[in-house]
Amino acid sequence: xxxxxxxxxxxxxxxxxxxxxxxxxxxxxxxxxxxxxxxxxxxxxxxxxxxxxxxxxxxxxxxxxxxxxxxxxxxxxxxxxxxxxxxxxxxxxxxxxxxxxxxxxxxxxxxxxxxxxxxxxxxxxxxxxxxxxxxxxxxxxxxxxxxxxxxxxxxxxxxxxxxxxxxxxxxxxxxxxxxxxxxxxxxxxxxxxxxxxxxxxxxxxxxxxxxxxxxxxxxxxxxxxxxxxxxxxxxxxxxxxxxxxxxxxxxxxxxxxxxxxxxxxxxxxxxxxxxxxxxxxxxxxxxxxxxxxxxxxxxxxxxxxxxxxxxxxxxxxxxxxxxxxxxxxxxxxxxxxxxxxxxxxxxxxxxxxxxxxxxxxxxxxxxxxxxxxxxxxxxxxxxxxxxxxxxxxxxxxxxxxxxx
Amino acid sequence: xxxxxxxxxxxxxxxxxxxxxxxxxxxxxxxxxxxxxxxxxxxxxxxxxxxxxxxxxxxxxxxxxxxxxxxxxxxxxxxxxxxxxxxxxxxxxxxxxxxxxxxxxxxxxxxxxxxxxxxxxxxxxxxxxxxxxxxxxxxxxxxxxxxxxxxxxxxxxxxxxxxxxxxxxxxxxxxxxxxxxxxxxxxxxxxxxxxxxxxxxxxxxxxxxxxxxxxxxxxxxxxxxxxxxxxxxxxxxxxxxxxxxxxxxxxxxxxxxxxxxxxxxxxxxxxx
Numbered sequence: 219x220x221x222x223x224x225x226x227x228x229x230x231x232x233x234x235x236x237x238x239x240x241x242x243x244x245x246x247x248x249x250x251x252x253x254x255x256x257x258x259x260x261x262x263x264x265x266x267x268x269x270x271x272x273x274x275x276x277x278x279x280x281x282x283x284x285x286x287x288x289x290x291x292x293x294x295x296x297x298x299x300x301x302x303x304x305x306x307x308x309x310x311x312x313x314x315x316x317x318x319x320x321x322x323x324x325x326x327x328x329x330x331x332x333x334x335x336x337x338x339x340x341x342x343x344x345x346x347x348x349x350x351x352x353x354x355x356x357x358x359x360x361x362x363x364x365x366x367x368x369x370x371x372x373x374x375x376x377x378x379x380x381x382x383x384x385x386x387x388x389x390x391x392x393x394x395x396x397x398x399x400x401x402x403x404x405x406x407x408x409x410x411x412x413x414x415x416x417x418x419x420x421x422x423x424x425x426x427x428x429x430x431x432x433x434x435x436x437x438x439x440x441x442x443x444x445x446x447x448x449x450x451x452x453x454x455x456x457x458x459x460x461x462x463x464x465x466x467x468x469x470x471x472x473x474x475x476x477x478x479x480x481x482x483x484x485x486x487x488x489x490x491x492x493x494x495x496x497x498x499x500x501x502x503x504x505x506x507x508x509x510x511x512x513x514x515x516x517x518x519x520x521x522x523x524x525x526x527x528x529x530x531x532x533x534x535x536x537x538x539x540x541x542x543x544x545x546x547x548x549x550x551x552x553x554x555x556x557x558x559x560x561x562x563x564x565x566x567x568x569x570x571x572x573x574x575x576x577x578x579x580x581x582x583x584x585x586x587x588x589x590x591x592x593x594x595x596x597x598x599x600x601x602x603x604x605x606x607x608x609x610x611x612x613x614x615x616x617x618x619x620x621x622x
Numbered sequence: 623x624x625x626x627x628x629x630x631x632x633x634x635x636x637x638x639x640x641x642x643x644x645x646x647x648x649x650x651x652x653x654x655x656x657x658x659x660x661x662x663x664x665x666x667x668x669x670x671x672x673x674x675x676x677x678x679x680x681x682x683x684x685x686x687x688x689x690x691x692x693x694x695x696x697x698x699x700x701x702x703x704x705x706x707x708x709x710x711x712x713x714x715x716x717x718x719x720x721x722x723x724x725x726x727x728x729x730x731x732x733x734x735x736x737x738x739x740x741x742x743x744x745x746x747x748x749x750x751x752x753x754x755x756x757x758x759x760x761x762x763x764x765x766x767x768x769x770x771x772x773x774x775x776x777x778x779x780x781x782x783x784x785x786x787x788x789x790x791x792x793x794x795x796x797x798x799x800x801x802x803x804x805x806x807x808x809x810x811x812x813x814x815x816x817x818x819x820x821x822x823x824x825x826x827x828x829x830x831x832x833x834x835x836x837x838x839x840x841x842x843x844x845x846x847x848x849x850x851x852x853x854x855x856x857x858x859x860x861x862x863x864x865x866x867x868x869x870x871x872x873x874x875x876x877x878x879x880x881x882x883x884x885x886x887x888x889x890x891x892x893x894x
Contacts, residue, residue: 219783219784221783261730263729263730263731264730265730317878321776324743325742325743325744325762326742326743327765328712328713328714328715328765328766329714329718329741329742332715332718332719332722333718333721333722336718336719336722337722337725337726341804343715343718343719343722343802344719344801344802344803344804345801346799346801347712347799348767348799352764352765352766352769364877365876365878366772366775366875366876366877366878366879368763368764368769368772368775368776369763369764369765369772370743370761370762370763370764370772370776371742371743371744371761371762371763371765372744372747372759372760372761372762373742373744373748375761376744376761379759379761383776383779383780386779386780386782386783387775387779389782389783390635390636390778390779390782390836391635391836391838392635392775392778392836392878392879407725407730408718408721408722408725408733408737409738410730411725411729411730411731411732411733412733412734412735412737412738413738414730415730415731415733415734415735416735416738416739417735473758473759474757474758474759475706475748475751475752475756475757475758475759475760476752476757477751477752477754477755477756477757478752479752480739480740480745480748480749480752481739489757492757609744610738610739610742610744610745610748611739611744611745611747611748611749611751611760611761612748612751612752612760613744613748613759613760613761
């Protein structure tokens with residue numbers, strides 16, 4: 219089945235590294251860490267007391283800053299990211315002329331809403347919620363969009379799924395333009411406690427900026443991050459006809475499940491390998507075509523070395539010369555939003571022909587023998603990128619972006 | 623601007639077959655009992671604690687899928703390369719309420735490490751994937767009441783390119799909204815219901831078809847879809863649970879997308 223190419227023509231993001239494409243690009247390529255001590259709520263009894271929080275909340279000129287600030291934080295991030303993306307793509311003023319849909323990765327919007335409310339004395343969870351619109355529909359209404367709007371979750375792989383599903387809707391002709399990505403403001407007291415008690419988080423509380431260290435032998439867990447990234451996707455012919463800027467082609471997507479355990483990654487690499495190979499096949503790429511891999515690598519002892527084995531298997535001898543980095547070293551792990559923000563890192567690599575680094579990589583783990591990009595960005599020819607994202611529930615995904 | 627939009631004006635975007643369907647309505651006791659039952663599929667038993675931490679809707683969704691398999695006599699079939707889409711309603715609400723109380727009382731120490739893995743939106747589809755050893759894609763949709771149409775919109779996207787050999791769709795929800803009590807003395811849960819449907823690519827074989835359609839961009843502008851009935855899990859489940867009756871008419875999924883059911887004439891319907 220020959221399907222029409224789909225392009226990314228707009229980007230919007232709010233991340234621990236900043237709230238605009240320009241700022242995020244500069245800081246990502248400068249190797250800046252977004253991790254800091256958490257001060258937004260008391261953390262004295264938490265095992266992990268650090269996170270990559272969002273500190274810069276830009277308000278697009280089309281929104282009233284005071285009204286925006288009254289919305290729940292996840293609504294703010296989603297709305298700002300979508301608005302930026304539509305403006306960037308040139309669709310903002312004309313969005314009523316087209317069927318603009320949304321596929322939003324969002325794992326715990328209700329949980330966050332209820333938790334934030336309850337911990338500040340609210341009663342929402344104990345009251346009927348049937349009248350409360352879900353996040354994605356609130357966003358659709360704020361943006362006055364006419365296409366379908368859905369939220370979905372495959373945990374930390376959600377962003378890749380959202381992009382893949384939006385791509386299909388476009389190829390089916392169900393929408394003319396589609397916003398796709400994921401947003402998650404998960405650094406809340408209960409989520410921090412839950413992951414902490416799961417023994418998944420770094421406890422390098424006295425040195426926050428050195429805590430997220432994927433592929434480093436001294437890593438001790440991941441650091442939670444928050445934020446989101448949204449993209450405008452549209453059919454190639456339409457983008458060409460509009461003469462708009464094209465960031466990348468969404469060339470291939472692959473997805474599989476471990477069917478092994480809800481939390482623990484499978485000791486068998488085959489499902490993750492299958493997802494990567496499926497994405498490469500979908501993109502009509504040979505493994506040797508790939509110029510940069512943004513690894514899932516969260517900085518956990520088991521996960522990073524398991525992924526290294528997957529990469530070795532998929533890329534064979536090409537892996538020796540293939541730059542691999544984990545931008546979670548700078549952004550922390552944005553959970554539901556991780557894949558979307560890492561797709562943005564790939565867009566930046568294509569845009570700037572520069573590979574972002576893995577910071578804090580001082581002592582590479584011999585179990586992760588990859589062609590790392592330690593601590594400093596590298597200029598590199600980048601025509602094809604691969605971004606891995608895996609998640610609870612056994613999800614494995616890979617997204618291939620190509621220069622258009 | 624419309625002239626710049628290069629959209630195929632598709633009416634029927636996709637047709638697929640319903641390989642199995644089951645609707646269950648269980649009360650809290652039935653779900654509690656099922657949680658303790660060993661889960662087995664394909665001759666292999668999962669650990670008895672497999673559903674220990676699962677949300678009630680996850681328990682019912684999994685058992686509904688298992689009963690759909692049994693009813694359609696698919697026990698010997700492998701679902702290895704299939705996908706799973708699951709859409710619960712207000713998922714994890716009771717656990718969140720309990721966790722809020724414990725956090726107030728005990729601080730960070732009181733939060734279960736099982737909360738996030740089993741009470742987030744990915745958990746229902748992930749559990750079904752693990753139980754049936756499904757290695758294709760799995761994800762959750764919505765998490766609010768009436769998210770069934772959203773799940774169907776994404777099911778169509780998953781099946782469109784013909785790469786998946788099949789897809790399990792599980793939709794769940796309570797008959798009435800289950801509201802936790804602030805004092806921790808939670809009222810008995812209302813009955814929970816689940817619909818499990820196996821969708822496979824249309825191969826012109828016998829059975830029942832589900833067709834996904836779009837009004838097309840021009841029609842949408844001129845007359846947004848007004849069709850009855852609007853999608854309702856309750857209504858759809860009720861109709862699909864009757865082996866002699868297919869849901870009639872077009873069911874609205876969005877302002878411009880719909881599904882309809884078709885039984886191939888002269889062929890016995892494959893509904894339970």
